[in-house]
Amino acid sequence: MPKKKKYGAVLSRRGINTGLQVGSYVKVADNSGAREVMIINVPQVKGRLRRIPAAGVGDLVVVTVKKGTPQMRKQVTYAVIIRQKRPFRRPDGTWVSFEDNAVVIVSQDGTPKGSEIRGPVAKEAADRWPRIAKLATIII
Numbered sequence: 001m002p003k004k005k006k007y008g009a010v011l012s013r014r015g016i017n018t019g020l021q022v023g024s025y026v027k028v029a030d031n032s033g034a035r036e037v038m039i040i041n042v043p044q045v046k047g048r049l050r051r052i053p054a055a056g057v058g059d060l061v062v063v064t065v066k067k068g069t070p071q072m073r074k075q076v077t078y079a080v081i082i083r084q085k086r087p088f089r090r091p092d093g094t095w096v097s098f099e100d101n102a103v104v105i106v107s108q109d110g111t112p113k114g115s116e117i118r119g120p121v122a123k124e125a126a127d128r129w130p131r132i133a134k135l136a137t138i139i140i
Contacts (some may be wrong), residue, residue, distance in 0.1 A: 017123060018054035019086030020101055025066065029082060029102040030114030030135075034068035037079060037103060057084050058125040060110075063103065065090055078111070079103035082121045082136075096122065096140070104132055 020026065020039060028034040041062035042053040055061050063079045065072045083098035090096060098120070105113040110129055117132065120140045127131035133139065 016056035016058065017086055017088040018056040018059075019084035019088070020053040020056070020061075020081060021052045023052070024101065026063070026079075026081075026101045026103050028068070028079075028105060029118050030104045030112060031116050031118075032105040032114040033072040033114075034065040034077075034105055036067040037063035037065050037077075037105075039079075040064050040076070054079055057081050057088065057122040058128040060104070063105075077105055077113070078108055079139050080125060080132060082117070082125045082132065083119065084122075087108075090123075098111075098122070098140075104135075106132070 022039055024039045026037055026039060028037055039061045043060060045053045047053055059081050061079055061081060064076050071109045081103050083100060083102040085101055087095045087097040087099055094115055102119060104117055111131055112135055115136045120138040121136040126136060126139045
């Protein structure tokens, strides 16, 4: 029986260790007003029964704001993961890990809600999201 080909988000996510899953609390690295969010969904991830969807650096996730300004709290928005604690391997063989997990709040088309990003941004996220790369001060 021939193997099925995998298309869609799997190809763009290939090779990145997924360090965050649904239910993870993550720090927000921009000035959108949110300080801490919880991941509630990972779109375009086709999983298996009872397997919790996971996401890695550069992935778009759906989040709910847990801590922040009163206008931002309890809102459901999109975010892009820019840092993860779990080490992941780059094609050149180096292993990269950050000291915290962080996201940037974005609109559905990928436009960042804030006007600045605090801390470094992973190269994988900057390559996949050019608008986030413009706001980044440090790309590692």
